[in-house]
Amino acid sequence: MARAATTSDAFNAIAEPQRREILALLRAGERPVTDLAQELGMSQPGASKHLRVLREVGLVRVRGVGKQRLYGLDARGLRPVHEWVGGFERFWNESFDRLDTYVQDLKQARQEE
Template sequence: MARAATTSDVFNAIAEPRRREILVLLRAGERPATEVARELGMTQSGTSKHLRVLREVGLVRDRRAGKQRMYRLEARGLRPVHAWAGGFEQFWSESLDRLDAYVQELQPDEKE
């Protein structure tokens, strides 16, 4: 039986496209939650929920600045994703090497 979807780990948290959009936006630097909502055309409450999930799994950090809450990317939280995706690097490298060899075979021999 499949386990229920949770947001308790990084993989589940970034499965949500809006959360990935938030992470991309925060790559450029720290922003208040209100600006994140405005930039992405989201409601303030929806943005806050997504930011809470991202904070709980360690992908963003927040701090108070007056009445605003400022959020910034915590890229170290993406290490498990990087490690997992990196496992496919050899597959892609080998595939691209085979494609390159095939393209080279199709090229006319310069000596002819």
């Protein structure tokens, strides 16, 4: 049971660095598959597969134009992610002085091994 029910939601989709790159590129506008593949230095099948995942979670849309398939960004699915992460906003500015000292201790402990 790998990665369980995780699959097929936006969180999972953006866990992949290459998929994040694809999304970032698509902010500039629609693009055909081969274009994306070339620009990101990945194979055409590779690009297609990542795009499939992104499509399944609704982060991109496809539109057929002649022989080409133009992929476009649909960022709406990122909003819940943004909100979830935003729920921690007030915590990442907290003082972690205690933590820092802990880290120091840890490093020392390591060197002593």
